[in-house]
Amino acid sequence: MSVTIYDIAKQAGVSIATVSRVFNNSNCVSEKARTKIMAIAKEMGYHPQAMAQGLARKKSKLISVVVPVISNHFFMEVLEGIQDELASTDFDLNIHNIKLSDSIFEQVEYSLKRGMAEGYLITSVHLEEKQWKVLKSYNVPLIVIDDFSTEFDSVSVDSVEGAYNATQYFVESGFERIAMISALNRSKPVRERILGYKRALEDAGKIVDESLIVSGEHTDRDGFTEKNGYEAMIKIFNMNPLPDACFVNSDIQALGAYKAMQDMQTFIPIIGFDDIQLSDFFGLSTMRQPMREMGRMAVHKLLQRLENREQKVSHTVFSPELILRKSTEMATH
Amino acid sequence: MSVTIYDIAKQAGVSIATVSRVFNNSNCVSEKARTKIMAIAKEMGYHPQAMAQGLARKKSKLISVVVPVISNHFFMEVLEGIQDELASTDFDLNIHNIKLSDSIFEQVEYSLKRGMAEGYLITSVHLEEKQWKVLKSYNVPLIVIDDFSTEFDSVSVDSVEGAYNATQYFVESGFERIAMISALNRSKPVRERILGYKRALEDAGKIVDESLIVSGEHTDRDGFTEKNGYEAMIKIFNMNPLPDACFVNSDIQALGAYKAMQDMQTFIPIIGFDDIQLSDFFGLSTMRQPMREMGRMAVHKLLQRLENREQKVSHTVFSPELILRKSTEMATH
């Protein structure tokens, strides 16, 4: 069917070893043999087959990023960082999209077991420490992005700190009833952001009013949707008295909340979380996660670990940065 | 390092052939052997290695979707359809994200040559017929999504027809100066949508005014961005007389255009193209592409071709459907 190393060895009148050397850029090949082989290979359309190479080398030159929700601005930007950093290497990248509906852990485990890739970038997968330990036993280079485990190198953002700072900003600007739009509690970032929000309030000597923490009813993607944010903001508008500021769990929800405010023609300052591209466009204030940077850093760590598997586990936790735009303009006085 | 079929064969006191049979669900294995092997395999954490299997079988049970811009609502929904349809098979899916900055053709070619997957779904890659022919010579099952080639099975949407119908809707609603927001001309869908727009105008006996076709200056992603749409709409507002309706090349641009209208507090009816999730949310009228359906159909075709490589090439062209929402409400009278 497809042309193999044997075909081109025969044509060139050399051994397959020599052909292999040419394609592996070994310098132990005469210029003459090299050019001849290259010419024939080109003519016959030869290219080494990834699976055979992988098996023989016990290396696939493949890196796999595993992610649950690909259609997500956060992931997109992380991915760009990953690609940037990988561009200068000879690794290929593939993306493995797992389903939120099935067992996350089993899907990740399956991916590792198949052993297709040399290294894995597990993104936005939130497991229990005990599950991470199981994955550790597969003894494969793996970097955790957007979560934390003592077992693996990781790069993440401090959600607690981000929520804390956003809330604190409102406190310091003199707001009294600061609401929060959350999302599904089963999502770890959601829990952390709620925690940061509460802490900031407590540290400011305020009493936390649980009824000010609301989520919409829409539970797709754990509630990280415009619709959820819209619904949540409508709930806020039904509160009495009306909260005077709101920290929102994610930008995509904040966009929905923003739309609700437009529809109601009532505005309170809001701060989102993420800094997706649309946020800049819509003038949404937000806690920015350095997504691209996170992708880059993750690849950097993975490459290092591929070099030296024994090195100490390292964690990088970025601090989100408060980006002020139109949606908090009335907050400054 | 990792445990192989030999390890577990030794432990179980059988040959590797028997172990292999167990994992291939061959029924030619005694129940006794099967349970023993399964137990040992589980204990030792054994799982067949994808590359070795792939080489031995000459099949990888892998399908690869190749796509330039992953961060794109169109692709996301197509992907969901692909995953739906693949769920009931034993194929794994991986996504290969190619870069718009480099040679598209070479990246696709490279992907085919490596031969990782059994079949490919090439999405939103617009090549010349002569390049498709080159790819054909690799003789690998390949389905074209969102483009057309006589060489391969394909599933696409009729952009010309969609643009035609959107424009015609405006014509029939009595509008006179119908503008169009386009994008970079190097994009094939853009060219087709311009064509459909012009044809509808011509068929209605109107003179096409090229100056009514505008694009923003922002050229990221070939102009398929909110920003581009925003800029384009600002240009439209500077026209004299003001156009009274506008067909927009894509929803994401239409969202930008919509924002421009809000900022200017001036509204003209607009119709986008795609029907991304945000469109429903923002009440944007649009020409809907059946993205999910397209993904499903593509997998269906690929599976069929995997069965029978010789079957006749088949093309499915969906007609986009006009979805009317708020953004054309003033168009109905």
Add this chain to the structure above:
DNA sequence: CTGAAAGCGCTTACAG
């Protein structure tokens, strides 16, 4: 039902 053996397409010491 089970095993010995050849083969998948490559890489890589080893010897020359």
Add this chain to the structure above:
DNA sequence: CTGAAAGCGCTTACAG
């Protein structure tokens, strides 16, 4: 610089 040969971890007729 080059070739013969073993090996990567599996599958699959073939024979029993």
